Amino acid sequence: MTTRVPGMFSLVLHTHLPWLAHHGRWPVGEEWLYQSWSACYLPLMRVLRRLAAEDRRGLLTLGMTPVVTAQLDDPYCLDGMHHWLANWQLRALEATTLTGDNSEALRQFGIREHGHATEALEDFTTLWRHGGSPLLRELIDAGTLELLGGPLAHPFQPLLAPRLREFALREGLADAQQRFAHTPDGIWAPECAYAPGMETGYAAAGVTHFMVDGPSLHGDTALGRPVGDTDVLAFGRDLQVSYRVWSPKSGYPGHGAYRDFHTYDHTTGLKPARVTGRKVASEDKAPYDPARAAAAVDTHVADFVEVIRRRLISESERIGRPAHVVAAFDTELFGHWWYEGPMWLEKVLRALPEAGIEVGTLRAAAAAGFTGSPVELPPSSWGSGKDWQVWSGEQVADLVQLNAEVVDTALASVDKALAHASSPGRTPARDHVADQILRETLLTVSSDWPFMVSKDSAAEYARYRAHLHAHATREMAAALDSGRRDAAVRLAEGWNRADGLFGALDARRLPRP
Known part of the structure; x- marks a missing residue:
């Protein structure tokens, strides 16, 4: 009989991509969306549906940012994904026909890859053609997972004007409620970013719990902690456990048996x-071997389960009561960056209960009393240094200034437009120009752009996107402010063709100054 381990373990995944539709294809743009969708979202959904069919509940806490769910539901993106999967199938078929001295390994790989592409294409056309939200809603309804929400377009909230911060959240x-018929009571704050006092805004919006990184709780993540004078709980990521899987320098995905993310066959x-090895050049990498990879997965599943078991026991002993351990990752790690990730994830979720470890969501942990005394959190994030430097440092000072100027312009213009349209005792008509101004403003202040610049990851693209949305905001506001209403309407309609996400966004709900 398996001995029950004290406490509870929660796995939290954060699903996010910036708005990529209509904004380039390669090397950065829609290809990023389609690769993540095919390699991560499709297999992850397959795993969760299999486990749900076995009536397994409370498996994980899944954060879905509004901007990624908008793309998974968008007709243009759905069509693009269908074409991408068909193209993947054709590329795999091409690999099976290659001839030459060194082509046999690639031919065998192509045969396997063609089978995976065919499965994905059939899966997509059968289940996904009406978007991702209906599939996720089934899992939420079944209790398989807890949904975490977040603010529109993933802004770095501590640097955002309070009115726009409240509006975005x-x-x-509300966007999650429309898509899933569930309003999340927990959120993954973008970049796990926190500034003192934000808990008050969370409480007012109905948020009961949110994620922070471990150092925000001074490394003591064994319990959720009420923040300040509120009942809003902060759950901290356990870095000792999370870094076992993925860290800036190590983790399972770097094992020599796993598929290499960076090495392409250019045909x-x-x-x-x-x-193969961390210092092996791409041209010297060994062919992928599924059996070798599967054996590595089994080894890493057993290792992770043992890590969780030891951590729960040691943390429970340390605090003198059953402890709560949270491992948290970007969802895209599982399949996109780490090809074998979905296989590992399914096996882990099966192995943990078999080892006597209770698995539950953040909401379940709160309900079960895994909470401690109130805490005052410092300004923090899960970025480099665990502070705000990635999003407010010298290397992105120009973007910080751009964001501040654009937000000021947008708020002043929208306030003026709504005031002009108002009359005593009557709600003004919806103003689609004001809506689009706020939509482009939120895309301007997406946390992705400064992150990509600070990390020198497609920095040129990131700056282009930030300035593009800033330009859209400014030219609409200028037309509106100068009384050129017809021009403002034409501009808003044009920008909406590219950035028509969040169709229910309504500027009239912007908090008044």
Whole structure:
């Protein structure tokens, strides 16, 4: 008989991509969306549906940002994904026909890859053609997972004007309600970013719990902690556990048996190599071997379960009561960055209860009393240094200034437009120009752009996107402020063709100054 381990373990995944539709294809743009969708979202959904069919409940806490769910539901993106999957199938088929001295390994890889592409294409056309929200709603309804929400367009909230911060959060929660018929009571704050006092805004919006990184709780993540004078709980990521899987320098995905993310066959665009070794050049990588990879997965599943078991026991002993351990990751790690990730995830979720470990969501942990005494949190994030430097440092000072100027312009213009349209005792008509101004403003202040600049990851694209949305905001506001209403309407309609996400966004709900 398996001995029950004290406490509870929660796995939290954060699903996010910036708005990529209509904004380039390669090397950064829609291809990023379609790769993540095919390699991560499709297999992850397959795993969760299998487990749900076995009536397994409370498996994980899944954060879905409004901007990523908007893309998974968008007709343009759905069509693009369908074409991408068909193209993947054709590229795999091409690999099976290659001839030459060194082509046999690639041919065998192509045969396997063609089978995976065919499965994905059938899966997508059968289940996904009406978007991702209906599939997620089934899992939420079944109790398989807890949904975490977040503010529209993933802004770095501590640097955002309070009125726009409140608007983005409330609209983000409303967006989830429309898509899933569930309003999340927990959120993954973008970048786990926190500034003192934000808990008050969370409480007012109906948020009961949110994620922070471990150092925000001074490394003591064994319990959720009420923040300040509120009942809003902060749950901290346990870095000792989370870094076992993925860290800036190590983790399971770097094992030599796993598929190498960076090595391409330039004829087909497929990835036929394994990591082999950290210092092995791409041209010297060994062919991918599924049996070798599967054996590594089993080893890493057993290791992770043992890590969780030991951590729960040691933390429970340390605090003198059953402890709560949270491992948290970007969802895209599982499949996109780490090809074998979905396989590992399914096996872990099966193995943990078999080892006597209780698995539950953040909401379940709160309900079960895994909470401690109130805490005052410092300004923090899960970025480099665990502070705000990635989003407010010298290297992105120009973007910080751009964001402040654009937000000031947008708020002043929208306030003026709504005041002009108002009359005593009557609600003004919806103003689609004001809506689009706020939509482009929120896209301007997305946390992705300064992150990509600070990390020198497609920095040029990130700056282009920030300035593009800033330009859209400014030219609409200028037309509106100068009385050129017809021009403002034409501009808003044009920008909406590219950035028509969040159709229910309503500027009239912006808090008044």
